[in-house]
Amino acid sequence: MDWQIEVKHRPGAYDAHGQDVLNQVRDLGITTVEAVEASRLFYLDTAAPEADVERIARELVTDPVVEQYVLSDGKPGVSDPRPAVIVRRKPGVMDPVANSTLQATSDMGIDVDRCATARKYYFQGDASRRDIETIARRILANAVIEDVAFEETGESVFRDAPPYEFDLVRVPLRQAGDEQLVTISKRGGLFLNLTEMKAIRKHYRQAGADPTDVELETLAQTWSEHCVHKTFKGLITFAGETIDNLLASTIVRATKELAKPWCVSVFEDNAGVVEFDGQWCVCFKVETHNHPSALEPYGGAATGIGGVIRDPLGTGMGSKPILNTDVFCFAPPDYPADKLPPGVLHPRRIMRGVVSGVRDYGNRMGIPTASGALYFDERYLGNPLVYCGNVGLLPRKDCFKHQKAGDVIVVVGGGTGRDGIHGATFSSGELTHTTGTEFSHAVQIGNPIVEKKMADTLIVARDRGLYSAITDCGAGGLSSSVGEMGAELGAEVAIEKVPLKYDGLTYTEIWISEAQERMTLAVPPENVDELLALFASEDVQATVIGAFTNTGRLRLRYNGNLVCDLDMDFLHHGVPRRESTAVWEPPDHPEPDIPPKDDYTDDLLAVLGAWNVCSKEWVIRQYDHEVQGQTVIKPLVGTREDGPGDACVITPILGSAKGLAVGCGMNPKYGDVDPYAMAAAGIDEAVRNVVAVGGRPDRIALLDNFCWGNCDKPDRLGSLVLAAKACYDVAMAFGTPFISGKDSLNNEYATDEGTIVVPPxxxxxxxxxxxxxxxxxxxxxxxxxxxVYLVGLTKDECGGSHWYAEHGAIGRNVPRVDTELAPKIFEAVHAAVTDGCVRACHDLSEGGLAVAAAEMAFAADLGLDIALADVPRADGLQDDGRILFSESQTRFLVEVAADRAADFEKRFDGLPCARIGEVTDTARLVVTAPGGKKVIDAACDAMRQAWKAPLAW
Amino acid sequence: MPVKALVLRTAGTNCDEETQFAWEQAGAEAERVHVNRLIENPKRLADYQILTIPGGFSYGDDIAAGKIFANQIVHHLADVVQEFLAADRLVLGICNGFQVLVKCGLLPGSDGARVTLAQKATLTSNDRGLFEDRWVHLRVDTDRCVFLGQGEVIDMPIAHAEGKFVPADAMPIEALEKGNQIAVRYVDTDGNTGAGYPWNPNGSVGDVAGLCDATGRIFGLMPHPERNVLPWHHPHWTRRGAGKEGGGLRVFRRGVAYFA
Known part of the structure; x- marks a missing residue:
């Protein structure tokens, strides 16, 4: 029978969750609610006697010190006059707590058939039903994955899924006209264009049969923009030039021409692999999870990090994940709620959801999140960007896979459900206000503990040599993992063997589901028993579902019925090349006329408080940035551990002093003026960040992640081409190869008033x-x-700067990288750091010299006196404001040990570098202009306050 | 014979490797063992002098932090744990491990150290309602704990969402003080209690960061001593220079020394 246990706080015990909801209610501007009480609901279906259910309530689910429970049969009748909201998961949505509860009740020796959990909220005050509904919709529940009830109905929360009855579906493609092809693609959510549909029709006309639904789906997944980067690899006409494969002719080309011997496996595997020391390699991958995060920020971001962790896990023979990175782009959190387009969640809610999603997944995986950034721009309103990265560690000898015909296909990890169907294809299209309902199934919900125990066990299996290849079930699910691993071989799979979370899935749903926490292994037959026993011993599901063959065909059967028989060659090489046109018209943003001032202290405080500059401590501290015990330079540094570090440093081998510095660079504001300059500055900034903490400039590996608007439109594509060209030029000049990358090219949101396109x-x-x-x-x-020395040349380059933004301008003079000078500067800074001359080093980025100086001072509660007259600058640059706030590239502010000044200066012979100031005991930043006028005079406390205020949530 | 430390792990444990490393740095021989192996063969526990339950999110912290792991210990390992303690062995619980020790009744504990789901205290949601990673100062307030030296101040990080210590009415803070069981307290830079957030990062009653049982042989704490064992672990090492080792290593050294 059904039971309901409601767990509440005891009177007087602090209800942190309820309080948090109340704070968010106040954020919404609703003042009628005086208090919120949050409770947890457990629904149990069990034949056990009431005494046992009472035991579960008392001993298991209730904390006896701060909580109490109410046990009931779930029928209405328990009276509480306060309005309430019950939030339950939709049927089929993952419920990790329910799964764990079942395990625990079994430990107690009590048989429970089914369990589900929910949250309930009580509202005190005189909130109207409308207010309560608004709160439910805007704060408590996400309609994509959750249902809301305002009272108990007495209906069972458990519903049996109807069983699936096999029915082979063929899609009549051979006779379809062009228009029908488009309709078939659209109705099926395939996101294949007409050219691609025609190629498929031609293939099947030759074959003399219509495709089955699963064949068509497999083609759509494999050919999706998400998986094959049709735009980047197609033919592009741009300014009279035909570019044959933009990726190969820019980013990958730089890597090939640089031919660094320490690049072990690049642009081949799930992550790029480079040498670490003689015995070990490290790999790095960054992915985006933008569309899912727009619809369901918590689940979307959690599965974003969960997904990218599986990339290193599936690289070579499997890597141990050792570091997470996270970069998010949102609309400003103070965006007016009444101006939101329909279907769009408020940026504050998206940000809270994304941050907590990454937090809960990354922290539970036990991987430090120690590097990242936040970027704000109104154009991310409908389309937030969620970049998640992961670094893995793997033995040098395990960098390559070697599956062969006869190897058994084993799927390990979580079960397969209906979650995440069409993720790969849906992420290749633009979003609209109906996407949330049409593609609710595309959102995945993660269960990090399943992934954690799978990862732990995989590393043991790798070290025992039990499998010959591994890859993740990411976008496209089994369709893509088995398809990729068997591309040169062939594969046979019995779909009904795939373990399911619940009944009722069709063979196609099983095959394309993007359910999380699954990996696919190729296992030599003689190792299968040992491998299955190992996974069982760690409570991780592992199931044989088929074998790799030498037929060159992908054959799928469902209970013996052949449902798919696809030519691997057509699957992987049949996609027609895309041909597109690109144009670029430079926009004209005039340089603003900002009259010189006597005092720029207010300008400094304003820039320090800008969304993109301000402290991100609220986010950083929610991430465990030192689990694994390897984080030796943390993201927050200084006397109060609140200063903005340039990059983190970890020691991947515990006890070894060899380290890895990881940082990033991004500045979409420059892209509004010149995408080439933007890309160059992004590389310069990423390199500056790792060099500033002690990274070797000759051992830097780069990753590119492009998030653009719809590149079918020539202007979007034009800016993409320019950015890619800059990647080639700058990587060559710096000697820094790209080792991996990813693009997401449809970040647009259609509203009635037009389309919002993300900035490149x-x-x-x-x-x-x-x-x-x-x-x-x-x-x-x-x-x-x-x-204190300033290294690098300051120029009149305030275009796209935060100082101009504070004056409402964009400007024309964006910072440009001097590719001849920059490598010399990196080399000299590194030599000085290695030599031990450098006591502190900070790169100059958003907000330029003024912001870097302020941050260095308040991070230490020490003073800094700076003379602007001594700043190495371009000829003719006189304006104090521009010298203070220019965002010229390749600059560092460096504190040098007083007795090592001569050694330091020697390193910079012939380079722009000058002593511009000194550390003082005043706890003030004082900047003096030529002539002795103090153009900035600010106390550390005031600067810190301005910098911390915006995100002091 | 080196001292043998067991690092007991399960699904969601994630500080086991660095805890093993810390024990090794302190001179112990440390082994990471899945709880399933111990449940299959409970007698194995007797092979070790020290039982460590490391940090992490055992079973996702589903239901409540450490609860399901505690439930397993109570239902499957009660007898061997009892024998282990009767044999003058040591138990250390860090972060999630501390939550497990509190939730299976070993801390603050009682005479006879019986595992039980009837808790005498709890560790519940931080007052700020969020997971937080932050370095704290800990002052040792007992002379009883095998792992600690009274009066010492040790820096180490916390990283948790459910670390607020709340005693049950049956065992109020005064009783714990009287029993010399409040092992470490959160203090400010001058070593004072009562300093509030962020010094006490989670709102723990009485600034309690860790407890020991009446014998001083069972010790649990929310902060992570294993994250301050290397010369470069402390967030201020670039300011004041890297020492020989981190201050947290003393906890492990004292555990090993108990058997010298």
Whole structure:
């Protein structure tokens, strides 16, 4: 029978969750609610006697110190006059707590057939039904995955899924006209264009049969933009030039021409692999999970990080995940709620959801999240960007896979459900206000503990040599993992063997489901028993579902019925090349006329408080950034551990002093003026960040992640081409190869008033070797009396700067990288750091010199006196404001040990570098203009306050 | 014979490797063992002098932090744990491990150290309602705990969402004080209690960061001593120089020394 246990706080016990909801209610502007009480509901279906259910309530689900429970049969009747909201998962949505509860009741020796959980909220005050409904919709529940009830109905929450009855579906493609082809693609959510549909029709006309639904779905997944990057690899006409495969002719080309011997496996596997030390390699992958995060921020972001962790896990023979990185782009959190287009969640809600999704998944996986960034722009309103990255560690000898015909296909990890169907194809289209309802099944809900135990066991299986290849079930699910691994071989799968979360799935749903926490292995037959026993011993599901063959065909059967028989060659090479046109018309944003001022302190405080500059401590502290015990330079540094570090440093081998610095660079604002300059600056910034902490400039590997608007439109594609060209030029000049990348090219949101296109957003991630972490440096000033040097040339480059933005302007003069000078500067800074001359080092980025100086001072509570007259600058640059706030590239502010000044200066012979100031004991930043006028005079406390206020949530 | 430390792990444990490393740095021989192996063969526990339950999110912290792991210990390992303690062995629970020890009744504990789901205290949601990673100062307030030296101040990070210590009415804070069981307290830079957030990062009653049982041989704490064992672990090492080792290593050294 059905039971309901409601767990509430005891009177007087602090209800942190209820309080948090109340705060969010107040954020919404609803003042009628005086208090919120949150409770947890457990629904049990069991034949056990009431005494046993009472035991579960008392001993298991209730904390006896701070909680109490009410046990009932779930029928209405328990009276509480307060209005309430019950939030339950929709049928089929993953419920990890319910699964764990079943395990625990079994430990107690009590048989429970089914369990489900829900949350309930009681509202005190005189909130109207409308207010309560608004709160339910805007704060408590997401209609994509959850149902809301305002009272108990007495109906059972358990519903049996109807069993699936086999029915082979063929899609009549051969006779279909062009228009019908488009309709078939659209109705099926395939996101294949007419050219692609015609290629498929031609193939099947030759074959003399119509495709089955699962064949068509498999083709759509494999050919999706998400999986094959049709735009990047197609033919592009641009300014009279025909570019044959933009990726190969820019980013990959730089890597090939640089031919670094330490690049072990690049652009081949799920992540790029480079050497770490003689015995070990490290790999790095960054992915985006934008569309799912727009619809369901918590689940979308959680599965974003969960998904990218499986990339290193599925790289080579499997890597141990050792670091997460996260970069998010949102609309400003203070965006007016009444101006939101329909179907769009408020940016504040998206941000809270995304941050907590990454937090709950990453922290539970036990992987430190120690590097990242936040970027705000109104154009991310309908389409937030969620970049998640993961670094893995793998033995040098395990960098390559070697599956062969006869190897058994084993799927390990979680069960397969209806979650995440059409994720790969849906992420290749633009979003509209109906996407949330049409594609609710595309949102996946993660269960990090399933992934954690799977990862732990996989590493043991790898070290025992039990399998010959591994890859993740990511976008496209089994369709893509088995399809990829068997591309050169052939594969046979018995779909009914795939373990399911619940009944009722069709063979096609099983095959294309993107349910999380699954990996696919190729296992030599003689190892299968040992492998299955190992996984069982760690409570991880592992199931044989088929075998790799030498037929060159993908054959799927469902209870013996052949449902798919696809030519691997057509599947992987049949997609027609895309041909597109690109144009670029430089926009004209005039340079603003900002009259010189006597005092720029207010400008500094305003820039420090800008969304993109301000402290991100609220986010950073929610991530466990030091689990695994390897984080030796943390993301927050300085005396109060609140200063913005440039990059983190980890020691992947516990006890070894060899380290890895990881940082990133991104500046969409420059892209509004010149995408080429933007990409160059992104690389420069990422490299600056890792060099600033002690990374070797000759051992930097880069990753590119492009998030653009719809690149079928020539102007979007034009800016993509320019950015890619910059990637080639700058990577070559810096000697920094790209090792992996990903693009997401349909980040647009259609509203009645037009389409919101994200600004072209290129994230560059950098990973550098740190030879001896004992030499690493942080950005906080260290010692009174030490000289401070500015390295690099300051130019009149305020275009796209935060200072211009504070004056309402964009400007024309965006920062441009001097590719001849920059590598010399990186080399000299690194030599000085290695030499031990450097006590603190900070790169100059958003907000330029003024912001970097302020951050170095308040991170240490020390003073800094700076003379603008001494700043190395381009000829003719006189304006104090521009010198203070220019965002010219390749600059560092460096505190040097007083007795090492001469050694330091020697490193910079012939390079722009000058002593511009000194550390003082005043806890004030004082900047003096030529002539002695103080153009900035600000106390550390005031600067810190301005910098921390915006995100002090 | 080196001292043998067991690092007991399960689904969701995630600080087992660095905890093993810390024990090894302190001179112990440490082994990571899945709880399933111990349940299959409970006698194995007797092979070790020290039982450690490391940090992580055992079973996802589903239901409540440490609860399902505690439930397993109570239902499957009660007898061997009892024998282990009777044999003058040590138990250390860190973060999630501390939550497990509190939820299976070993801390603050009672005479005879019986495992039980009838808790005498709890660790519940931080007052701020969020997971938080932050370094804290801990002052040792007992002379009883094998792992600690009274009066010492040790820095280490916390990283948890459910670390607020709340005693049950049956065993109020005064009783714990009287029993010398409040092992470590959150203090400010001057070593004072009562400093509030962020010094006490979660709102723990009495600034309690860790407890020991009446014998001083069972010790649990929310902060992570294993995250301050390397010369470069402390967030201020670039300011004041990397020492020989991190201050958290003393906890492990003292555990090993108990058997010298």
């Amino acid at each position: 957003t290129l994230l560059i991630s950098a990973m550098a070797i740190v030879e001896d972490v004992g030499r690493a440096v942080t950005m906080d000033l260290k010692e009174v009396g030490n000289p």
